[in-house]
Amino acid sequence: xxxxxxxxxxxxxxxxxxxxxxxxxxxxxxxxxxxxxxxxxxxxxxxxxxxxxxxxxxxxxxxxxxxxxxxxxxxxxxxxxxxxxxxxxxxxxxxxxxxxxxxxxxxxxxxxxxxxxxxxxxxxxxxxxxxxxxxxxxxxxxxxxxxxxxxxxxxxxxxxx
Amino acid sequence: xxxxxxxxxxxxxxxxxxxxxxxxxxxxxxxxxxxxxxxxxxxxxxxxxxxxxxxxxxxxxxxxxxxxxxxxxxxxxxxxxxxxxxxxxxxxxxxxxxxxxxxxxxxxxxxxxxxxxxxxxxxxxxxxxxxxxxxxxxxxxxxxxxxxxxxxxxxxxxxxxxxxxxxxxxxxxxxxxxxxxxxxxxxxxxxxxxxxxxxxxxxxxxxxxxxxxxxxxxxxxxxxxxxxxxxxxxxxxxxxxxxxxxxxxxxxxxxxxxxxxxxxxxxxxxxxxxxxxxxxxxxxxxxxxxxxxxxxxxxxxxxxxxxxxxxxxxxxxxxxxxxxxxxxxxxxxxxxxxxxxxxxxxxxxxxxxxxxxxxxxxxxxxxxxxxxxxxxxxxxxxxxxxxxxxxxxxxxxxxxxxxxxxxxxxxxxxxxxxxxxxxxxxxxxxxxxxxxxxxxxxxxxxxxxxxxxxxxxxxxxxxxxxxxxxxxxxxxxxxxxxxxxxxxxxxxxxxxxxxxxxxxxxxxxxxxxxxxxxxxxxxxxxxxxxxxxxxxxxxxxxxxxxxxxxxxxxxxxxxxxxxxxxxxxxxxxxxxxxxxxxxxxxxxxxxxxxxxxxxxxxxxxxxxxxxxxxxxxxxxxxxxxxxxxxxxxxxxxxxxxxxxxxxxxxxxxxxxxxxxxxxxxxxxxxxxxxxxxxxxxxxxxxxxxxxxxxxxxxxxxxxxxxxxxxxxxxxxxxxxxxxxxxxxxxxxxxxxxxxxxxxxxxxxxxxxxxxxxxxxxxxxxxxxxxxxxxxxxxxxxxxxxxxxxxxxxxxxx
Numbered sequence: 036x037x038x039x040x041x042x043x044x045x046x047x048x049x050x051x052x053x054x055x056x057x058x059x060x061x062x063x064x065x066x067x068x069x070x071x072x073x074x075x076x077x078x079x080x081x082x083x084x085x086x087x088x089x090x091x092x093x094x095x096x097x098x099x100x101x102x103x104x105x106x107x108x109x110x111x112x113x114x115x116x117x118x119x120x121x122x123x124x125x126x127x128x129x130x131x132x133x134x135x136x137x138x139x140x141x142x143x144x145x146x147x148x149x150x151x152x153x154x155x156x157x158x159x160x161x162x163x164x165x166x167x168x169x170x171x172x173x174x175x176x177x178x179x180x181x182x183x184x185x186x187x188x189x190x191x192x193x194x195x196x
Numbered sequence: 197x198x199x200x201x202x203x204x205x206x207x208x209x210x211x212x213x214x215x216x217x218x219x220x221x222x223x224x225x226x227x228x229x230x231x232x233x234x235x236x237x238x239x240x241x242x243x244x245x246x247x248x249x250x251x252x253x254x255x256x257x258x259x260x261x262x263x264x265x266x267x268x269x270x271x272x273x274x275x276x277x278x279x280x281x282x283x284x285x286x287x288x289x290x291x292x293x294x295x296x297x298x299x300x301x302x303x304x305x306x307x308x309x310x311x312x313x314x315x316x317x318x319x320x321x322x323x324x325x326x327x328x329x330x331x332x333x334x335x336x337x338x339x340x341x342x343x344x345x346x347x348x349x350x351x352x353x354x355x356x357x358x359x360x361x362x363x364x365x366x367x368x369x370x371x372x373x374x375x376x377x378x379x380x381x382x383x384x385x386x387x388x389x390x391x392x393x394x395x396x397x398x399x400x401x402x403x404x405x406x407x408x409x410x411x412x413x414x415x416x417x418x419x420x421x422x423x424x425x426x427x428x429x430x431x432x433x434x435x436x437x438x439x440x441x442x443x444x445x446x447x448x449x450x451x452x453x454x455x456x457x458x459x460x461x462x463x464x465x466x467x468x469x470x471x472x473x474x475x476x477x478x479x480x481x482x483x484x485x486x487x488x489x490x491x492x493x494x495x496x497x498x499x500x501x502x503x504x505x506x507x508x509x510x511x512x513x514x515x516x517x518x519x520x521x522x523x524x525x526x527x528x529x530x531x532x533x534x535x536x537x538x539x540x541x542x543x544x545x546x547x548x549x550x551x552x553x554x555x556x557x558x559x560x561x562x563x564x565x566x567x568x569x570x571x572x573x574x575x576x577x578x579x580x581x582x583x584x585x586x587x588x589x590x591x592x593x594x595x596x597x598x599x600x601x602x603x604x605x606x607x608x609x610x611x612x613x614x615x616x617x618x619x620x621x622x623x624x625x626x627x628x629x630x631x632x633x634x635x636x637x638x639x640x641x642x643x644x645x646x647x648x649x650x651x652x653x654x655x656x657x658x659x660x661x662x663x664x665x666x667x668x669x670x671x672x673x674x675x676x677x678x679x680x681x682x683x684x685x686x687x688x689x690x691x692x693x694x695x696x697x698x699x700x701x702x703x704x705x706x707x708x709x710x711x712x713x714x715x716x717x718x719x720x721x722x723x724x725x726x727x728x729x730x731x732x733x734x735x736x737x738x739x740x741x742x743x744x745x746x747x748x749x750x751x752x753x754x755x756x757x758x759x760x761x762x763x764x765x766x767x768x769x770x771x772x773x774x775x776x777x778x779x780x781x782x783x784x785x786x787x788x789x790x791x792x793x794x795x796x797x798x799x800x801x802x803x804x805x806x807x808x809x810x811x812x813x814x815x816x817x818x819x820x821x822x823x824x825x826x827x828x829x830x831x832x833x834x835x836x837x838x839x840x841x842x843x844x845x846x847x848x849x850x851x852x853x854x855x856x857x858x859x860x861x862x863x864x865x866x867x868x869x870x871x872x873x874x875x876x877x878x879x880x881x882x883x884x885x886x887x888x889x890x891x892x893x894x895x896x897x898x899x900x901x902x903x904x905x906x907x908x909x910x911x912x913x914x915x916x917x918x919x920x921x922x923x924x925x926x927x928x929x930x931x932x933x934x935x936x937x938x939x940x941x942x943x944x945x946x947x948x949x950x951x952x953x954x955x956x957x958x959x960x961x962x963x964x965x966x967x968x969x970x971x972x973x974x975x976x977x978x979x980x981x982x983x984x985x986x987x988x989x990x991x992x993x
Contacts, residue, residue: 058329072239073232075457077406078490082916085406113232126230130222133885136712138229139406139457145230160929167924171916173406173458174712176892176953177924179885 042106046071047115055102062086062097064105065112073113073142077171084170087143088112094150113142122149125187134183136174143170148184157188208943209726209768210876213792216721216731220881223717224731228455235454237410237427238487245412245483246275248476249331250469251321251338252495253313256347256568256909257362260311263321264339271337273330276480278322280308287475288441292532294682297539300372300564302532303363307472313342314362314530315570316910317495319469322476324484347568347909351504351527354565362530362566371532372539372564376546378621379557384519388510392593396586397978399902400502403575404921407457408488409497411470413477422449424474427456429464429709430749435741436685437466437535438474453739459711460893461575462497464751465533469496494914499903500575502527503545503582509590510557515600515608519557520550520621522586526572527565533573535684539564541572544579544671549587551620552631552667552847553609558621568909576893578752580670580955588666588959589977592966602665602963603644606635610667624669629847630935631667634871637933638665638849642869647853655971661866664852664964668956669845672753672874672948673939677842689837690754691745692762694723694770696830698816700794700809702727702734704766707747708759709739713950714882715755719763721878722944726767727774728791729808745833753948756878757844758836761942766834777828778811836942844939844947848872850891852960853928856968858990861983863899863965865928872952875938876945883949884932890953891930896922898958898979 039054046069053068062079065071065088077085079098086097089111116122122145128134135141144167151158151166158166163184164177172180210217228234265277289304308319321338325331346360353359354369361368385391412425422444428434431451439446456463473486488496503526510519524545528538542562550558595605610631611618619625644663651661676688693705704723708715720734727734737743747762748754775786778796782789782805790799794808814821815828822828838844853867870887877883900920904913913919938945958979965986966975974989987993 056329066239070241071232072236073234075236075407076238077408077457078916080490080915080917083406117231117233126227129230130226133223133714133881135226135229136714136885136889137406137456137458138226138234138712139236141229142232161925164924164927169923171404171406171921171923173404173460173893173921174889175885176888176890176922176930177927178888178930181924181929 040103042103044105044107045109047111057101057103059102060098061100061102061105064102065097071112071114075139075142077139084143084147085140087146087170089146094146113145116149124190125149128183128187132179132183132186134175134179140170140172144172144180152188152191156192160185209764212725212728215725217725218877218880220879221717221721221731223714224720225716236407236457237412237425238407240412240425240485242412242414242483245485246324246326247328247331248322248324248473248484248486249328249335250319251323251335251340253309253316253318253320255313255342255344256316256349257345258313258342259345260309260313260320261341261343265321267339268323268334268337271334273326274334275324275326277334277338278476278479280306280310280320283308283472283475284310286442286479287471290441290534292534292537294537294679294684296682297372297537297543300532300537300539301366302371303366305468305531305534307468307475315568317570319472322472324476324480349567349569349905349907349909351525351565351567354527354567362568369566370563371528371566372542374543374546374562376560376622381519381521381557381559384557385510388518389513390594390597391508391510392590392597393506393508394589394593394977396505396507396589398501398503398582399980400499401897401901402494402497402499402903403460403462405458405460405462408490408493409463409467409470410487411473412483412485413474414483415477415481417481420448422474422478424449424451426451426453426470427463428453429459429711429751430686431709431739431741432707432746432749433535433686434466441471442474442478451741453709456711461751465498465536465573467496490916491914494903494919495570495911498533498573498575499570500572501582501897502572505582505586507586507590509594511594511598513598515598515605517553517555517591517594517609519555520587520590521559522549524562525565527567527569529569529571530566531571533571535686536574536679538571538573540574541579545582547622547624548579548583548669551622551624551669552587552611554611556621569905570911576890577951577954580668580951581894581897581958584666584668584956585959585962589962592963593975603639606665606667607632610635624845625841626845627841627939628937629669629845630873630937631847633935634847634849634873635667637935638851638869638871641871641931641933642851659855660858660968661853661855662964662966662968664960664962664967665849666956666959666963667849669847670753670948670952670955671843672846673757673838673844674752674754675838675842678752687746687748689835690747690759690762691833691835692719692759692766693745693831693833694766696770696774696808696812698812700807700812702729703737704734704763705737705744706759706763707744707749708755709750711750713750713755713886714879715750715759717882718756718760718878722760722763723767726764727771729794733794745835753950756946757942757948758838760878760946761944762834762836764944765836766832769834770830770832773829773832774811777815777826778806780823780826781811781814782806838941840941844941846872846874846947846952848952848956850956850960852964854961854964854968856965856986861986863981863986865895865926868928868930870930870953871933871935872949873935873937874949874952875936875947877934877936878946886949887932887953888930890951891957892922892927894954894957895927895961898961898981900980902980
């Protein structure tokens with residue numbers, strides 16, 4: 036079980052063929068093999084949310100999933116969501132509200148926020164806070180992040196995408 | 197906003213048209229971070245880079261009998277396995293003392309332990325391999341035999357004669373002691389109508405930066421030069437220390453610091469494992485990367501607080517406070533940290549207790565003791581949360597005893613807003629503070645009267661809500677009084693170089709650093725405002741000892757006040773130089789010209805005379821067309837350090853509104869308010885967000901965060917699941933207001949704002965909890981206030 040295994044998956048819409056050790060997790064695979072360093076590693080035990088990525092449309096902690104489990108999957112990282120423009124308005128709201136300081140949690144925050152906004156058109160502040168409970172931020176105190184997500188939700192309601 | 201009178205007559209450089217000062221503008225370069233395209237050290241890769249993993253002691257205190265590295269050396273991918281003894285040939289040990297902290301002592305600390313380990317987590321061997329995973333595999337094959345020694349874990353017994361002495365050469369476990377006496381304390385207590393005493397307990401906690409400490413050290417043997425890529429708040433300090441202990445000249449060391457995933461004081465120190473990484477690169481002549489994993493972060497990032505402080509307050513029936521006394525004890529682990537030392541926090545506690553109040557009678561003792569636990573040192577708001585919680589806790593207990601409202605007792609005793617300049621009983625000099633204006637604004641923001649009525653109504657229904665108020669002072673803009681006078685090569689001045697480039701854009705190099713506070717933004721705002729160019733034409737370079745002026749960096753709430761003033765002064769001179777050249781080109785005089793929106797215009801009617809871009813073109817490419825004798829200087833460097841006051845004190849007040857579930861002991865934070873006076877506000881949004889972030893770190897300490905050690909010195913919750921930090925669901929919205937009292941020590945007038953939130957948040961929460969529990973007569977003076985502590989105070993468990 037220690038020999039490399041071949042996997043085939045889509046990452047940000049690109050076909051990726053790779054040989055990976057069975058023990059490598061998805062976060063390390065994205066960072067070390069594909070050099071997609073926007074997926075951050077904060078705790079490596081599924082608590083902090085910095086490594087949040089989207090796998091087949093669902094957000095997951097990339098540190099809790101093995102790369103081999105992504106066989107056949109479609110993975111989207113912060114780089115993909117940025118380049119596609121999917122979260123451009125959310126990023127703009129984060130910028131205007133200074134909803135990030137060091138920025139280390141931000142890719143995961145944006146992933147989780149977009150996940151919420153896809154499920155709920157007009158989440159309350161409490162619902163936003165609840166949905167982000169698995170994403171730690173040590174800089175902002177969360178208030179500005181909640182504001183930015185709330186503002187994005189309102190803007191999207193006014194002009195649906 | 198309550199505006200203080202302007203100290204500069206007429207229009208200052210900051211009030212120019214299109215000034216960015218006082219305006220909310222987005223920080224430059226946020227897109228990089230939001231798109232996952234930042235440049236954190238943990239992302240870095242260099243050719244031939246190898247990864248180091250440190251094998252760490254499982255014991256709190258043990259003699260190292262033998263380290264067998266042979267099996268590990270044979271493991272796949274291993275480049276080297278290095279012991280402390282081998283590495284000591286490359287890097288010298290250090291002792292974390294400073295001469296102005298009289299009597300402070302510590303023992304020599306090595307990059308990797310040689311004969312003895314003194315805390316669980318101290319490195320005993322370095323394993324270097326081609327990947328982190330392979331290095332971890334090999335580390336499992338290093339065999340260390342230990343002879344376990346008695347561990348000193350309880351600070352309360354650390355000085356007892358029967359307790360083992362951790363460093364025999366020091367004679368005892370006392371690292372530092374400070375005693376302070378002001379006024380007539382005994383007489384004051386004798387004259388008090390009521391004397392209230394309490395024991396305050398503060399949990400050990402840590403910074404939990406989301407990006408762990410990370411360093412890539414790259415020794416280029418051919419250049420005889422070490423480049424250190426590190427997430428640090430103080431690049432020049434790292435340069436000095438690395439050079440000193442590797443036997444290099446400072447110019448042989450370059451420190452580069454790009455994006456940093458959180459710092460909060462955790463990354464202002466130099467850690468043994470970072471020293472080891474520098475040394476390993478030199479030894480192995482290749483780039484070496486060290487990134488702490490989360491368990492290592494908990495076991496080796498500095499911890500903070502961990503104080504037990506006995507407090508005493510004397511008060512008259514009319515609410516006049518006439519004396520404070522404290523006896524503070526703190527345990528700092530086995531070594532005083534390097535190079536800032538671990539005595540600063542206790543020293544700050546002595547400095548700050550009672551500092552908001554009028555009384556001159558103050559007696560204090562602080563003792564700092566060694567223990568076999570992780571090292572402890574300066575973390576955001578050093579000493580402030582201790583001093584504020586003790587002072588404000590005592591004030592509330594006194595108010596409760598004499599039946600006075602917490603607001604009334606503060607109004608009676610806070611130093612009057614017109615009493616400045618003045619000094620505190622601990623000898624601190626206050627230039628100008630605004631306690632009363634701040635309190636008035638806070639009460640208005642929170643609608644204090646309505647909140648009290650609501651509280652009373654709910655109490656009838658068995659809902660227990662509390663209001664807690666805490667006034668505070670904050671040390672900002674430190675001069676060399678902090679470290680320099682004690683012999684530390686930690687600069688208290690900062691420098692900024694500003695130049696107009698060949699297309700009329702501005703390049704600005706500053707010695708302050710960025711960890712998300714907005715250093716780049718405030719620098720660009722100031723330079724753009726003074727010069728008359730838009731912010732998007734100002735590029736700020738920081739975090740590189742080769743490419744910035746020499747300076748302290750960003751810590752102790754100094755970036756805006758010190759680095760900002762240097763930027764202002766540099767930009768003023770560059771502006772003058774530009775206008776001189778423009779006058780020569782235009783056959784005018786500098787006084788008749790101005791720079792607005794990157795154009796030289798007539799000062800009187802604003803008519804365009806020449807674009808900056810065109811001026812640059814002439815200066816750089818056609819200087820032959822300038823009048824004879826003109827040598828334009830379109831690059832200017834200026835430095836700044838405060839000289840008149842050792843520190844620019846700020847002040848503020850916080851309030852917490854919360855609910856205690858008396859059946860479960862859970863506390864729900866409902867709202868938090870802060871009014872803060874940091875002088876001139878460069879960017880209101882950035883200041884507010886510093887305050888909010890700081891508050892939440894204080895709320896973490898108040899309710900959740902604690903490094904839990906067992907009696908053998910084992911850290912039992914060294915992971916993010918068991919060590920609780922504030923999460924979004926538990927945090928309240930935080931309202932921030934300001935009073936503005938600029939410092940006259942700089943033209944900018946800015947003081948610091950980075951630590952104010954952390955300084956007072958826990959005190960406000962603790963006071964609110966005690967207010968909520970008032971009907972039960974329960975008083976809590978320990979943080980974090982866990983449900984267990986609440987239920988114990990209520991006599992339920």
